[in-house]
Amino acid sequence: MDRPEHAFPWRRFVAKPLLFGAALIPFGLLVHGAAVGDLGANPLERVTHTTGDWGLRFLLLTLAMTPLRQLTAWSGWLTFRRMLGLFAFFYVSLHFLTWIWLDQELRWANMLADIAKRPFVTVGFVAWLLLLPLALTSTRAMMRRLGRHWKRLHRTVYAVAVLGVLHFLWLVKADLLEPLIYAAVLFVLLLVRWRPGLLKRPPLSTRALDAR
Amino acid sequence: MLIRRHGDIRSSEITPADVYAQRRAFLKAAAAAGVGAALSGPAAALVAPAGQRDAIAGVVETPHGRGLELTDYEFVTQYNNFYEFGTDKADPAENAHTLRTRPWNVVVDGECEAPGEIGIEDILTGFTQEERIYRLRCVEAWAMVVPWIGFPLGDLLRRFKPTSRANYVRFETLLDPEQMPGQRRAILDWPYREGLRMDEAMHPLTILATGLYGEVLPNQNGAPLRLVVPWKYGFKSIKSIVRISFVHGVPETTWWRMAPDEYGFYANVNPSVDHPRWSQARHRVLGEGLFSRKHETPMFNGYADQVAHLYKDMDLRKFY
Numbered sequence: 079m080d081r082p083e084h085a086f087p088w089r090r091f092v093a094k095p096l097l098f099g100a101a102l103i104p105f106g107l108l109v110h111g112a113a114v115g116d117l118g119a120n121p122l123e124r125v126t127h128t129t130g131d132w133g134l135r136f137l138l139l140t141l142a143m144t145p146l147r148q149l150t151a152w153s154g155w156l157t158f159r160r161m162l163g164l165f166a167f168f169y170v171s172l173h174f175l176t177w178i179w180l181d182q183e184l185r186w187a188n189m190l191a192d193i194a195k196r197p198f199v200t201v202g203f204v205a206w207l208l209l210l211p212l213a214l215t216s217t218r219a220m221m222r223r224l225g226r227h228w229k230r231l232h233r234t235v236y237a238v239a240v241l242g243v244l245h246f247l248w249l250v251k252a253d254l255l256e257p258l259i260y261a262a263v264l265f266v267l268l269l270v271r272w273r274p275g276l277l278k279r280p281p282l283s284t285r286a287l288d289a290r
Numbered sequence: 291m292l293i294r295r296h297g298d299i300r301s302s303e304i305t306p307a308d309v310y311a312q313r314r315a316f317l318k319a320a321a322a323a324g325v326g327a328a329l330s331g332p333a334a335a336l337v338a339p340a341g342q343r344d345a346i347a348g349v350v351e352t353p354h355g356r357g358l359e360l361t362d363y364e365f366v367t368q369y370n371n372f373y374e375f376g377t378d379k380a381d382p383a384e385n386a387h388t389l390r391t392r393p394w395n396v397v398v399d400g401e402c403e404a405p406g407e408i409g410i411e412d413i414l415t416g417f418t419q420e421e422r423i424y425r426l427r428c429v430e431a432w433a434m435v436v437p438w439i440g441f442p443l444g445d446l447l448r449r450f451k452p453t454s455r456a457n458y459v460r461f462e463t464l465l466d467p468e469q470m471p472g473q474r475r476a477i478l479d480w481p482y483r484e485g486l487r488m489d490e491a492m493h494p495l496t497i498l499a500t501g502l503y504g505e506v507l508p509n510q511n512g513a514p515l516r517l518v519v520p521w522k523y524g525f526k527s528i529k530s531i532v533r534i535s536f537v538h539g540v541p542e543t544t545w546w547r548m549a550p551d552e553y554g555f556y557a558n559v560n561p562s563v564d565h566p567r568w569s570q571a572r573h574r575v576l577g578e579g580l581f582s583r584k585h586e587t588p589m590f591n592g593y594a595d596q597v598a599h600l601y602k603d604m605d606l607r608k609f610y
Binding site for chain 2: 112115117118119120121122123125180183188192196198248249251252253255
């Protein structure tokens with residue numbers, strides 16, 4: 079902890095609740111839109127795209143916390159990571175549920191066939207499946223119980239993000255711009271994951287030497 | 291976004307009494323002349339104009355699509371696939387104001403005896419404008435019902451006297467990145483191109499549309515002249531046409547070039563042939579609520595009795 083014990087725990091009582099509220103805004107807008115019938119000409123498409131977009135965005139935000147800590151030398155970022163990760167799971171699950179219930183209308187045989195034969199559905203399903211254990215083991219107790227295995231397990235999140243971007247890339251008809259933006263962001267995040275040196279500030283002494 | 295409810299009818303949308311009386315008189319005259327057999331029965335009347343754009347004069351009623359529930363004007367004009375103005379469904383309504391639809395000329399050339407050019411004003415006055423209410427089924431598994439104004443494509447094609455070598459017709463959209471900002475990026479191989487077999491082009495259901503909801507086409511719907519082929523997926527109905535060519539042999543079409551395994555030349559609505567990435571068995575009807583059920587997609591979008599014979603000896607899995 080980089081704050082004195084007596085300071086007001088603003089991160090816990092202010093920053094986190096604010097983030098929690100903000101992360102629920104897209105969901106709140108959808109619920110409101112569904113309630114008053116204001117989701118446009120194609121409500122199913124609106125819900126599918128919104129939940130999918132936010133699932134992917136929260137995934138990338140989650141992955142950005144560690145690099146941000148390295149970049150800013152502020153460890154506070156990590157306290158938001160779990161919440162962001164769980165919101166990624168929340169939106170991806172809503173996306174999946176929308177598909178099961180409203181798109182496929184609970185036609186189970188159809189769904190299995192789709193998962194088997196349509197690659198973009200396959201990778202989307204696998205991504206959700208891989209997120210499930212991460213969400214289930216996100217508690218402090220599970221973290222303690224799993225010990226060093228926890229970290230290894232949670233590295234799966236990188237694979238999930240890659241599958242998520244692939245899912246998006248493979249479903250668009252012609253204009254790849256939007257999925258490619260997500261792909262570029264993910265690429266940068268993966269790069270700093272495997273080459274953390276890119277972000278590390280050189281030690282003070284070296285900088286002083288350079289300056290001379 | 292403002293959603294207009296069904297009961298929310300502006301005074302501008304209510305047919306003035308004199309117009310109404312004229313229509314009655316027309317119907318009586320038509321019935322008296324013996325041409326009104328299809329028009330008799332429940333009182334038919336033209337769909338009330340939306341009150342947003344110039345009305346088209348002299349529109350004639352037809353029995354096409356009577357009884358179908360129309361998709362709201364807002365949805366018909368604000369949910370569009372017209373990549374020349376952006377790939378989001380809301381983009382065309384937002385960006386298409388840059389398109390200049392007057393003057394507008396259509397070149398007709400290729401395998402014909404009388405190639406030439408025809409202006410949009412001559413098209414509007416030279417062909418009887420009919421109201422045709424058609425279902426439109428998009429390849430993306432959504433659908434709407436549109437009250438088009440237009441005339442049979444065949445009527446225009448015959449004026450240019452196609453030769454016996456002409457067995458296909460090719461269409462081209464305007465190419466002008468100044469007016470069509472979407473063309474500044476190579477999303478598709480511009481200009482957009484489409485095609486029909488000659489018998490499809492001459493089929494009485496195939497129309498060139500000049501308007502919808504009683505008025506000239508909004509730019510985002512393909513003004514000033516677009517194709518409408520109701521038994522094929524929407525992408526066949528090319529918008530903002532500047533060139534029509536009679537050709538010998540199957541013309542290359544835009545989506546077919548883009549992904550030949552996903553978009554065939556025929557692109558007939560067919561619930562039993564899936565798009566490789568999604569099923570075509572069912573569709574959503576625009577304007578229905580989030581929790582409404584999907585609809586079963588009928589063969590040839592419900593026009594099988596009129597067009598199935600065109601394909602009777604063809605394997606529609608192969609010629610999708």
